[in-house]
Amino acid sequence: MELSQVSVGFAGAVALRKASVSIAPGARLGIVGESGCGKSMLGLCLMGMVPDAGQVTGSIRLNGQELVRAPERVWRRHRARDVAMIFQEPMAALNPLKRVGDTVMEPLMIHEGLSRSTARARALALFEEVGLPDPAARLRQYPHEISGGQRQRVLIALALACNPGLLVADEPTTALDANVALRIIDLLVRLSESRNMALVFISHDLAAVSRATDQMLVMYGGDIVERGPTAQVLAEPRHPYTQGLLGARPGLENRGRTPDGRRKRLVTIPGTVPPLHDLPQGCRFSGRCGQEFAPCARQRPQPTALGQGQEAACHLLSPLHAGHGTCRGAA
Amino acid sequence: MALEDPARMAYFLIRRTIGFVLTLLTVSVVVFAVMNVLPGDPALTILGIDASEQALENLRRQLGLNDPVHIRYLNWIGGALQGDFGTSHSFRVPVSELIVERLPMTVSLAISGMVVTIILALVLGVAAAANHGKPGDWGVMFLAQIGIAVPSFWLSILLILLFAVSLQWLPPGGFPGWSDPLGAIRSLILPTAALALVQGAVLARVTRSSALEVMRLDYVRTARASGFSRQRVLWRHVLPNALVPIVTIVGLQFASLVTGTIVIENVFSLPGLGRLIFQSISNRDLPTVQALVMLFAAIVVTVNFIVDVIYVFIDPRLKART
Known part of the structure; x- marks a missing residue:
């Protein structure tokens, strides 16, 4: 799947600006950012499920086929079969009136024309594949009768039912307990490897993205501000926003006391993400950055290649402004 | 489980x-x-x-x-x-006989009225919700508003004037009985329409708002993400989940539908229980009135009892709480 220069605009606001993303078969891509930064919108673009009020421009190609202005019925043929998606709230994402087995059997019967009994056998195999305990008994249960982690496994089984080449997981672990979340992440990675299925993993949890993906994008205010190999970006974040996200993460390294005996504190990013209709001109992050200089308020920074596939859009890194200041962490 | x-x-x-x-x-x-x-x-x-x-x-x-x-x-x-409601003062026959004689008329009318109401309301309500904010939605809501505002006796008179008097397609009233099935159905069309247009207008609004409520939910997005057609998402995923409030209103409406037959049977001179209760009240026929009021109340209570049981079959989550 190939997105180039994709923008999504709503009346007076830009939710996603000129995003170019290429997803190869079997690749695992993480998308991180705070709420409202456009990461879910990017996920919806991959499914053709941007709300009706949104204007999508640019190019979205699936296996070479242009889909950016494709009508709903064209997209529908690709959903579940080529691209599938799982969502944040596993409880709310399952139809409460259907047994979970029937939920998973439905696309098999509709899209692949399987009989009930064949579909049930396939659903059983899928439940085994996603590691649901006692899968035969699970088939007959309702969503309210199983746990959150199990519901997410059911949703993964549903998404896998028609063997999609790409699975978009929008905050799949946010609503789950930490240890359940870890097991779901490992399951997604294992499935991506065994099925050679591409995975787009959308999350604000850097640890989850680190565990799940090879490549990552950092988004802010509808822009992709930094991208590169996940390990590289997390080890050497170059954009001030990425640095801020990493600094704001409660982890072992910011426990305890500093050498001068003061208690270490979490470094948080000041302020909140501005609403989409009220983003600053110039760099979207100006106002919260703390390292601003002359061009930040006026000019949009362009991505700068930083080697090893990493790039970031920040004036501090741009050769045009070389020598002006230094980024923390760049040294 | x-x-x-x-x-x-x-x-x-x-x-x-x-x-x-x-x-x-x-x-x-x-x-x-x-x-x-x-x-x-x-x-x-x-x-x-x-x-x-x-x-x-x-x-x-x-x-x-x-x-x-x-x-x-x-x-x-x-x-x-024991089925003995005494003897009617005005008809001088057992009340039970009067009821048995007229029950089929009223039951036919109530059932056909309810069925048409439900079909009309579900189709229009879901269609309006699916076209939320578009002309189709406005159109349905406008018609529903008119349907709610118009009294059924006046609507009956208009229907008689148009379809029975001017066009002469349908009989203006009376009921030949089910021994003449075609005639019976023809006689039921106008009274059914008079009942269903009014009741259906209320129910269509309920259906629309209930469906809109459900359409915002995550599992509807899941169904769309599964590549199902619009129609399938609407009728198989949205509607079943929107049913609980709809069934509640259907239960309540059944009561007003049964009492509505009193007016409709009189306008269309149909020999049913509604007409009987009207005549009995005019004649101060106490045993008959008493039996009929009891019967109407029993019908309404029974329907609400059935509705309570239906809920549990619609929503498996309620079973867990019973």
Whole structure:
């Protein structure tokens, strides 16, 4: 799947600006950012499920086929079969009136024309594949009768039912307990490897993205501000926003006391993400950055290649402004 | 797994059945009390104002009107349980006979009215929700508003003028009975329309707002993400989940539909229970009125009992709570 220069605009606001993303078969891509930064919108673009009020421009190609202005019925043929998606709230994402087995059997019967009994056998195999305990008994249960982690496994089984080449997981672990979340992440990675299925993993949890993906994008205010190999970006974040996200993460390294005996504190990013209709001109992050200089308020920074596939859009890194200041962490 | 648990299901049904019986008992006391505090002497009504005091007294004794009130109640309810509602003062035949004779008419009308109401409301309500904010939605809501505002007797008269008098497609009233099925259906069309257009307008609005509520939910997005067609998402995922409030309103509407037959049967001169109750009230025919009010109340209570049971079959989550 190939997105180039994709923008999504709503009346007076830009939710996603000129995003170019290429997803190869079997690749695992993480998308991180705070709420409202456009990461879910990017996920919806991959499914053709941007709300009706949104204007999508640019190019979205699936296996070479242009889909950016494709009508709903064209997209529908690709959903579940080529691209599938799982969502944040596993409880709310399952139809409460259907047994979970029937939920998973439905696309098999509709899209692949399987009989009930064949579909049930396939659903059983899928439940085994996603590691649901006692899968035969699970088939007959309702969503309210199983746990959150199990519901997410059911949703993964549903998404896998028609063997999609790409699975978009929008905050799949946010609503789950930490240890359940870890097991779901490992399951997604294992499935991506065994099925050679591409995975787009959308999350604000850097640890989850680190565990799940090879490549990552950092988004802010509808822009992709930094991208590169996940390990590289997390080890050497170059954009001030990425640095801020990493600094704001409660982890072992910011426990305890500093050498001068003061208690270490979490470094948080000041302020909140501005609403989409009220983003600053110039760099979207100006106002919260703390390292601003002359061009930040006026000019949009362009991505700068930083080697090893990493790039970031920040004036501090741009050769045009070389020598002006230094980024923390760049040294 | 509650449905698979017969003990739990049985417990639920027994509890609801006890409630159902108690409700009917209460209704019978209220109906009897109301009928008996009404002014007017049935004996005087039957014999006319010229009757001698002696004749009136004899008739009162014969009708049991001089017994204490609780004895009269027990006599009445005891008879009613055996299908004996006494003798109609005005028709001079057993009330049960009058009811049996007219029941098929009213049942046919109520059922056809309810079925058409439900079909109309679900189709229009879901269509409006699917086209939320577009002309189709406005159109349905505009028509529904008119349907709610128009009284059914006036709508009946308009329908008769148009389809029976001007176009002469359908009979203006009367009912030939089910021995003539085609004639029976033709006679039912206009009264059914008069009932269903008004009731359907209310239900269509409920259906629309309930469906809109459900359409915002995550599992509808999941269904779309599974590549299902719009129609499939609407009818298989949205509608079943929107049903609980719809079924509640259907239960309530059934009551107004049954009472609505009183008006409709009179306008279309259909020989049903609604017309009978109207005639009995005009004639101060106490036993008949009492039996019919009790019967109408029993129908409404029964329908609500059925609705309670239906909920549990619609929503498996309620089973867990029963």
